[in-house]
Structure formats: structure tokens, C-alpha cells
Amino acid sequence: xxxLPLDYPLKNVGRRPGRAxxxxxxxxxxxxxxxxxxxxVRGMAESLERSxxxxxxxxxxxxxxxxxxxxxxxxxxxxxxxxxxxxxxEIDGRPAVSSEIHMASRIAIDGDLYEGFLRGVTExxxxxxDRVTLIEGKIPGPGExxxxxxxxxxxxxxxxxxxxGRKIRYExxxxxxxxxxxxxxxxxxxxxxxxxxxxxxEARREDISAVFVRVESDEVFDDxxxxxxxxxxxxxxxxxxxxxYSELAAYFQPLRLIAWMMAxxxxxxxxxxxxxxxxxxxxxxxxxxxxLRALGYGGPAILQxxxxxxxxxxxxxxxxxxxxxxxxxxGGSVSLAMQSFALQVDAIAVIAGFAGSxxxxxxxxxxxxxxxxxxxxxxxxxxx
Numbered sequence: 001x002x003x004l005p006l007d008y009p010l011k012n013v014g015r016r017p018g019r020a021x022x023x024x025x026x027x028x029x030x031x032x033x034x035x036x037x038x039x040x041v042r043g044m045a046e047s048l049e050r051s052x053x054x055x056x057x058x059x060x061x062x063x064x065x066x067x068x069x070x071x072x073x074x075x076x077x078x079x080x081x082x083x084x085x086x087x088x089x090e091i092d093g094r095p096a097v098s099s100e101i102h103m104a105s106r107i108a109i110d111g112d113l114y115e116g117f118l119r120g121v122t123e124x125x126x127x128x129x130d131r132v133t134l135i136e137g138k139i140p141g142p143g144e145x146x147x148x149x150x151x152x153x154x155x156x157x158x159x160x161x162x163x164x165g166r167k168i169r170y171e172x173x174x175x176x177x178x179x180x181x182x183x184x185x186x187x188x189x190x191x192x193x194x195x196x197x198x199x200x201x202e203a204r205r206e207d208i209s210a211v212f213v214r215v216e217s218d219e220v221f222d223d224x225x226x227x228x229x230x231x232x233x234x235x236x237x238x239x240x241x242x243x244x245y246s247e248l249a250a251y252f253q254p255l256r257l258i259a260w261m262m263a264x265x266x267x268x269x270x271x272x273x274x275x276x277x278x279x280x281x282x283x284x285x286x287x288x289x290x291x292l293r294a295l296g297y298g299g300p301a302i303l304q305x306x307x308x309x310x311x312x313x314x315x316x317x318x319x320x321x322x323x324x325x326x327x328x329x330x331g332g333s334v335s336l337a338m339q340s341f342a343l344q345v346d347a348i349a350v351i352a353g354f355a356g357s358x359x360x361x362x363x364x365x366x367x368x369x370x371x372x373x374x375x376x377x378x379x380x381x382x383x384x
Contacts, residue, residue, distance in 0.1 A: 081211065081224070086223070089214040121196055145192050
């Protein structure tokens, strides 16, 4: 069976620049949207799951409905756990146990108010949350705080507004920013960390939100459950940190479904647009295609040529769309509730965007290609 040479669809791409530009633009839009959607979905899910310290458990109030912001437990829990439970991980001779306050607060910067997220911590937090790295400045002392790399995005301010040396105000007190920290791929980067005891006083709290405990083996999780059940006076519940953040990620599943639905609708519009353009292109060249059939090129050869031409449009659009998505989306972040997460524009997102543009081009070209492959040669030659 004879097939048309590759230069035939290549030449057709350049015969009508306007039509080629519109077709490639449809593919580019679809590719960029797929990259953005995959980046959003993966960024949300993975940032929450990566926020869990490795092999760690969370002790919080049994009445909090597994919500750390609503949780309130005794500050003595950390010491009691260390004394009663064996198998707690020690790093440099220090138990990997972190007492913390998690709370939302109004943050005042230069007289303007913003909604921010505070975490009251001790130096042990840096032992437990090993993904957190202080990249500038120092650990905060009284009247001082450190901020994550995404705090400016979370608050909606310029990075200079939360730079080292600037002051922010919350809970009726001013605080000096003395450091910046990174926790790549987590929501922790959108938080403000303050000394635990000082935050307890400023927030007029006698309790803390939770205790994070890193353990030597998974068997210790059962011992922590037993500790929580035995100490009825503390009203505790224990759960693996990975399970807690997985449940939190599942809570936002409807948002991910909405994102996929939006991508599907735009992709569908691009599919119909591309199909209409390819149908018009075939209609304009009906006599030409009929002449090729008369010269001995069969229906499969015509189908192959049209599909190849559409895939060229899809490839061009895919390259443009994924490139634009990387330029516009990479490094961006999305705020969700009191947290923010970075968009993950990785190889998977890029491959998905490029492959999506090719699939849409292929599917969109099939109706026109099948029509051309099945044409009546005599009727086609009479087309004006």
C-alpha cells in the first residue's frame, strides 16, 4: 500500500498560516491547562502529605475532631510521653518530641491586616520537622519570628514586606522577623513560626494544640495509642502524622475534581474547535484529496496524511503550551484555607500536557480524516 510522503503534511502546515496558527493555539491552550491542572492537583496532594514528619505520630485532643487548630491539650503531654513511652527517636541526645500551637491570626503589616497562620514551636520542632531548613537568619527568641518562603504569597504582600528586619504585629504585639526557612514541597512554608511560650502568653492560652512525636519503629505507634487510652485525664488521641495529612488531603478531593472538570471542559472545547478546523481544511482540499485517490493513494494513505498533519499542529501547540505553562506556573503558589502550597510543574505535568495536546489533535482529526478516506473519487473531483 502506498502512503503519502511526510513532506506532504509538512507543506500543508505552512500553506494556510492563519488556520495553522488557530489550530496550534487550541492545542497550546489545552496543553497549558493540563499542565496547570496536574501541577495544582499534584501540588495540593503532595504538599500536604510531605508536611508529615517521617515516622511520626500526632497527639491531640480527643474532642478536636482531628483538627489541630481546635485541639487543646496540656503542655505537660510532651514530658509525660517521653517518660512513659519507649522507642521515641533521639537525635543528638534530644528526644524528637515537639510541643506546638497551631492557630490562625490577623497579621498587621504597615497598618494593613491579613489572615495568616502561626505555629508556636520550641527548638525541638527543627528536630521533628526535618524538612524545615533555616536558610537565613537565626532561630527566634522573645519578640521574634521566622517566616516560610511562601508567607508573602499566603498573605498577598510583596516579599520585601516580610523580609528579615521587618516587623509584623499579631495578638496586640509587635514581632521582629529574624529568619526565613524552607520546607520544599510542603504547606509549612506558608507559616510564621514563633516561640511557643511567648505565643501562649500573647494568645492567653494555658494549653497547646498538639505534640509531634517521631519514633524508632512503627510498633511504637501502638504504644502511643495505649498511652492515650490509658491517660483518660489527658483526653488524648494519637494517630500517625502520615494518616492525618492523608485525611486532610482527602478532605480537599472535591477541589481536585473541580479542577479536573474545568480542564475537561476546556479540553472538550479545544477538541471541537480543532475538529471544526480540520473539517474545514479537508473541505477546502476535497478536489486535491480526490486527485490523490485517483493517482492510486488509498483511503488509509489519505487518513494517515490528515492525522499526521493534525499531530503536527498538536505537537507544535503542545511545545508552546507546556513552555508557557512552565514560565507562568512554575514557582507559583496557591492559597488554600490557612495554608499555601507550591505548584509542582515537574516532568509528569509537562508530559501530561504534551500528550494531552497530541491526543486531542488525534481525536479531533479523525472525523475529517475518515470522511476524506471514504470519499467518492468522482464526486470529489467535481467539487468546486
